[in-house]
Amino acid sequence: MKSIKASIWILITGALGAIFEGAMAFLMRNMHKVQAGRGINAPGTPEIPPSN
Numbered sequence: 001m002k003s004i005k006a007s008i009w010i011l012i013t014g015a016l017g018a019i020f021e022g023a024m025a026f027l028m029r030n031m032h033k034v035q036a037g038r039g040i041n042a043p044g045t046p047e048i049p050p051s052n
Helices: 002-012 016-030
Strands: none
């Protein structure tokens, strides 16, 4: 349990930009992907497209 708390603390104490990038990467990794009319072997696109 102690190592998990240390990992979370390191994540929280980083620069704001790094925290934002990490959060966005987590969300994009865990968001469901849809085929959107493409072939079975094509990589899926996120349900909610990322904004720029």
